[in-house]
Amino acid sequence: MKRIVLAASLILAAPVAAQTGGAPSAPTGQKYQQQSLAILGDPGVAAWQSGVAARAQARVKDEVETLLAEVKPIFERDESQKNAKHS
Numbered sequence: 001m002k003r004i005v006l007a008a009s010l011i012l013a014a015p016v017a018a019q020t021g022g023a024p025s026a027p028t029g030q031k032y033q034q035q036s037l038a039i040l041g042d043p044g045v046a047a048w049q050s051g052v053a054a055r056a057q058a059r060v061k062d063e064v065e066t067l068l069a070e071v072k073p074i075f076e077r078d079e080s081q082k083n084a085k086h087s
Contacts, residue, residue, distance in 0.1 A: 024030050039045055 024033055
């Protein structure tokens with residue numbers, strides 16, 4: 001479990017390291033660079049990543065429907081205001 005938590009923290013830090021370009025200067029970025037291949041190649045980490053991705057994918061439909069329900073009134077309001085100005 002400790003290795004999976006370490007992997008998660010390193011994976012989450014990777015985009016930050018990638019955005020700065022060059023060698024990472026933060027200790028987390030340096031650890032990621034040194035250990036990433038071994039960590040990402042670990043079967044336990046791969047299973048964890050697959051589980052996270054599967055759970056996220058399973059929620060997509062519901063989350064998109066919720067988002068659309070929240071933004072639809074905003075778009076409708078803006079459209080009606082635009083139409084009122086042009087009338």
